[in-house]
Amino acid sequence: MRKSVHWGIITVMIVALALAAAGQVSAQAKKNPYKDPVKIAYLPDNIGDTVGAAWGVGIKREFAYFPNITYQVFDGKLSAETQNQIMTELINQKYDCIILQAHDAAALAASAREAEKQGIPVIDLNLDAQTPHTCLVAMVDYEAGSLVAQEIAKGVGDNGNVVIIEAPPGASRGINVEAGFRDTLKAHPGVKILAAQDGEWLTEKGNTVMRDFLTKYPKINAVFAINDAMAEGASQAAAAAGRKMIIWGADGEKKALQYIEQGKLTGTIYTNCYDEGATAARMALYAIGAEINGSKFTKTPIIKMAPIVVTKDTVASIAEKDRW
Amino acid sequence: MSKTMSARVLIQKFQRPLILLVLVVVLTLLQPDAFATVSNFKSIFLAISIYGVMVSGSIFTILLGGIDLAVGAVAALSGACTVLTIIAFNYSDIGVILGILAGLLAGCFVGLMHGVIISKFRVPAFLITVATMNIVYGAAELLTGNQTINIISPASFTFVGGGQLFGIPFPIYIVALMAFLSFIILNMTVFGRQVYATGGNPVAASLSGVPVFRTTCAAYIISGFTAAAAGIVLASMNQQAISKAAQGYENDVLTAIVVGGTSLMGGEGSIQGAIFGALLVGILNNGLRLMGVSSIYHTLVKGIIIIIAVSFDFYSRNRNSGLLRTGRLRLWMARQVAILMKEEKHQP
Amino acid sequence: MRQETIRRLFSLLLLSILIVAFGATSKLFLTLPNIFTLLREASVTGILAVGVTFVIITAGIDLSTGAIVAFVAMVCANIFYYTTLPVWVALAAGLLIGAGAGYLNGLLVTRLHLPDFIATLSTQGIFRGLALIIAIRSSTGSISNKVITNQGFLLLGDRVSVVYLVTIAFFVVALLGQGILKMTPLGTHTYAIGSSRKSADLSGINSDRVKKVAFTISGICSAVGALFLTARMQTAIPELGTGLEFDVIAAVVIGGCAFSGGRGDVFGSVVGALFMAILTNGIYKYNLPAAFHIIIKGCVIIIMVIFDSVYHRRMDDRIRKAGKMLDQAAAAAEAAGGGAGGIS
Incomplete structure (x- = not known):
């Protein structure tokens, strides 16, 4: 008995809400964005x-x-x-x-x-x-990846190992940048991509992922992180391990520019x-x-x-x- | 007959270091060039250092029969506090000292809140710390204005997370220190005894005169303290303070503690076990990576390790009841309670 | 069970206060589209909450619900991307996997005697890992989530005039759950195990079986939720349902269940799920900075849990006192009766 009373109460509440609400659907007329609210x-x-x-x-x-x-x-x-x-x-x-x-x-x-x-x-x-x-x-995404690939190829003298710190899956920019990077590197067969892993766009994860790479691969010549935050993390990990390498990011944030000035980062693709x-x-x-x-x-x-x-x-x- | 008995007892006693040894040997054989190198071991210890610090404090709450899931949030908040203080004092060394104090205090404060609420209202620690996790992350967002706050200097601060002492990364010293302090407190102080007692049997403990409320508060304050310390190391390592730092660390902390043989019911476990748990997971992850197993399998492997470790511990514990130190303690407590009960009955 | 009724009415009262408060201070809240959006948001959490209610009443806990959602969603996505099997195959597969996952939880708890917390924590890792492993990948090996275009399946995310299908499913599942809990022996046994495991065992109840069934129900509910969530999002991503288990548990506890078991019911969890959804939805109306959303949510959960604990302790004290008074009254009556008459 009590049970049905409670179910009844909640159904009545929802129906009351629905009735209390005035449903309206209005067509979106084109506004003047500089005058109308x-x-x-x-x-x-x-x-x-x-x-x-x-x-x-x-x-x-x-x-x-x-x-x-x-x-x-x-x-x-x-x-x-x-x-x-x-x-x-x-x-x-x-x-x-x-x-x-x-x-x-x-x-x-x-x-x-x-x-x-x-x-x-x-x-x-x-x-x-x-x-x-x-x-x-x-x-620019594809083009950015391509530019970095060329810079890295130049930096390692067309012969070396590269690791990629990727964007999270499903991020359209990450897919395009990486595509540009990989496609351009195909023209530089001496540069090998050892591994690629997701850094979640974060410095913290970029650091962790880079540490994993440093563990696994004794010889890394260059790193490409799809955004600056991850590149900074990679730079911190490399410095902590005492290993020198070319590190590139993309975005051009203030901290990355500072890191470049201090020699902690090799380069980035800056957009305003x-x-x-x-x-x-x-x-x-x-x-x-x-x-x-x-x-x-x-x-x-x-x-x-x-x-x-x-x-x-x-x-x-x-x-x-x-x-x- | 007695020879085999003592061998089994030995294996039981050194069960955990033996497992680690076996693992290390196996991995060395599988990956001779990559695994058994100094830099790789350094890498393993560094990887477990952040949540290792958290484990050293959180174990107090779990031994109490509670739990602290807000450790990640506290780490983020304390990182923010520290960095903001350093900036407020113009990146000076004084600022660093004050900043670290501010961060640690923030952690202790959150811990105190936990202790008071959980102890006073006797509410499930699980749900409370999940709720405070939300609140503390929100506080971190408000504090940082949801911006990434960068901190590249002074060197005294960046050394904490990124520096090296005698070739070993500094965070490793911090986790070693915290674990050592934890060991001392748990095994050689009255407070440690009280923590085990309260966790094992809170009623008996309070009847025996253990100040349960104070013990609970202290345990959660310690957990907050270490979480804050971990957050400061993290902020120094990443040279930034963000409101979304340390997400998911509570999972690693819990895994390490559980795999290390600490019971979630309280009263049983040790800091050595927890560090063992952290190392086991760390070494396994490292080994998997070296063997080329993609990182997507790591979550899967962690889940399976927990199952194996806990069931193994359960079965072995069952076969050797009463041999563990804490088991002996519980026996003693139960006897005390029985004596007390007998005295009660005799009263008219 | 009068105190249960009071507790239930209290949750309903809180719900009403919240609705009135939001409705009065924001004209965007009580609009038809918002109400049905709100119900839709509550539905997935609510469906999962029905299953988790069973587990919590047995004094257990289920942390793997979010991961099971992700795994079931991924399986569906794979079926739709790689095959042209009909929709019912995907639905059946999803439900079977959910049931299997729940049963696995049950096995770990009953056979290996793992505590619920640890067993479901580890299966959370296992299923999240499996979801990652079977994620659809592009030729370079990176995860590339695909939009599901199977129109039959996408109907699940649709509505019937204004009400979303998922909301209808929510109420159906809730009614079924409440029915099982209150009107079948299984339900009674569930409460029995939660209240006192020992007594239940002594009474001849197969506690292991009931535990396994509770977890299986939770798994099936997770699968149902996954199907609707995937249909709404029109894709499956490996991180789906991250953190969902905490929201579900919060809803169940706010609705009246206690971790110690033996208390609460599906109705309470429905109210709890609605409460959380209304709270989340209402806060959005005020354009507060994002930080306040989670702070308010956390504070509300803490207040509710504290209230619950204080209320139940006071009720228990009252019962104990009443019991003592009864004992004294009986002793007094016996003394008086024994003096007057003989042995009876």
Whole structure:
């Protein structure tokens, strides 16, 4: 008897909630993004990551001028599930645009598609969701990997062993950078790739992975880490083991530039992330006002950011205000 | 007859070092060039150093019958505290000393909270420390503003995690020191005795006059202290403080302690066992890597090792009841309780 | 069982307070899409919570639920990527694997006499490892998760008008679970083992069998949750369900079960799962910095656990006192009766 009363109570509560709510579905009319109140969300993979934070600064600076823009930052916590939950939340709250850094290309595809279907343009930064949508703003990836491969081949004199510290699986940037790296190295048969392992984008894991490599391989001439954080970890591990080698990262964060100046890192591919964030922000405002429908695209249009190859010789050319 | 008996007793007594020895020999034979080198052993010890420090403190909470799953979070928080303090004092050496103190204090404070809540309200330590894990990670996020805080200098700080003393990486000294201190406290102080007693039988312990509340608080404070120390070493090693540091370390800590023969019910186990557990997992992981087994198998292997280690310990323990030191202690405690009960009955 | 009723009503009261608080202070909360999103979020945790309820009532614990979810999801992804087998094959395979995984947990606990915590901790590692091993890989050997395009399977992530299928499944599973727990001998035995293992054994209950069944149920529930989660995400990733086991256990404990066993039921766990989902969902409405989400979640769990412990201890004290009073009353009555009459 009591049991059914309790089930009854909870069913009544849910029905009451449903009745109490006024369901409304409104069509998204094209707004004027510079006048009408708009809500824009920024959902990076990991808000504590230096790259993600730099983009956030760039976006914020861009939006600061327009008082009608409500800008909200979320944390993907390095989890596809969390990002999906937040995406659903953003779609329900009827945000006008989402700037997304997808943790995993396949896992975020459904959410991105749903957002576009609801008329919410999705602008991706570096890590793309595997579905055609409004825009992707990316650092050069394939080309970056290719540039590093050439630099490493030059540095080891076309003869040596290389290890790769990879991006987490499913990260579109990681896949492309590594592809560029491997493809270019095919033209340098004397340079052998000994191993590749996931460093989770983190310095801590890059350090651990590098330590494993140092244990396993007595002779490593060069390391390529897909992002600077992991490259710094690799550099710390190598220094702790007292082994010298060529270490390359990619991104161009301030700490990496400092490491290059101190000789702890050999080089990196620098992109101005403030600029990149600002570009995404501008694309967001453009997409809100333009009569385009991302859900009808068959391919995501890409904006690529031009890189600077940074080594000890060129690091001085990067101004303090451009160091993020 | 007596000769075989003493051989079995010997094997029982030195069971753990023997297992390690066998493992080392096997791996040396399989990978003669790579495994049995000084640099490889250094690498193994370095790999277990961070969670080894955590183990030295967390074992107190497990011996008590509790658990501390917030160690990773405390490490992240203390790393943040330390780094921020050093920056506030302009990267000076004074700043380093104050920073380390600040970090350790943060860890002790969290431990105190644990001890008070778990002891006062008698709530399951498992769930409480999982909840505080969330809170402490959140606090770390607030403290760091969810930014990566880099710390490349001063050298006195970066030495802690990245420096070498006589060719051995400094973190190894830290874990050795912590384990040694743990050993002394557990085996040679009254407090250590009290920890075992409370874990083995809390009712009997409090009847015998053991200050259970204070012992519990102290155990959790120690666990927080070592977690904080580990966090400081980690921050120094990676030359940064981030809010997501040390994620998943509680798993390694638990694995090491469990494989080392410590019972999760409390009252049984030793720091030597825990360090053995850490070394076993570390050596196995290292060996697998050297043999080219991809790292994706490591989680699988760890799970199987736990099963083997704990069942093996269970069966061997069953065959030789009462020979363990802590077993003797429990027998003594039970006898005390029986005496006390008899006295109660005689009272009118 | 009056104290159980009070406890249950208290959880419902808390739930209502939360709903009213969020509804009153944020106009985004009580909207139809939000409510059904909320229910959808609660559903997967809820389905897993039903299974874990059985285990916790037997005074056990199951830490492997998240890893089983990942493994079952990976198996489905592999089936859809490499074969053209019909959907029901994938569903059946998933359920069988979930049941098998749960049964393995049961075996480890009953045959090898491993404590629940350790057994499920190790199977967590084993299944997470297996999920990684069978992940779909590209030609260079790195993991490359593929989008599932099998429309039949993806229907699981869909809705029936406004209600998500997973929510319907949640309530079906919950009703089934509650039915088994309260209306079958198996359920009674489950409570018996949790309350006092020794008494249960002495009464002739096959405790080992009940334990194994409890874990198998938990495994099946994990598999069901995995199927819906995969259908919603339209892919499977090896890290799926990381940390999910803690959310599930928190929901079960908040709903009234105790780690000491013998207490609580599926209904409580349903309320617990809804409570956690409402909390998480509601916090998002205020645009607080991300740090506050987990801090609030942690604080709420601690408060609930402390309340639970204090409440039950007070109830136990009251029962003990009542028992003592009964004893004294009986002794007094016997003294009076024995004085007046003879032996009876």
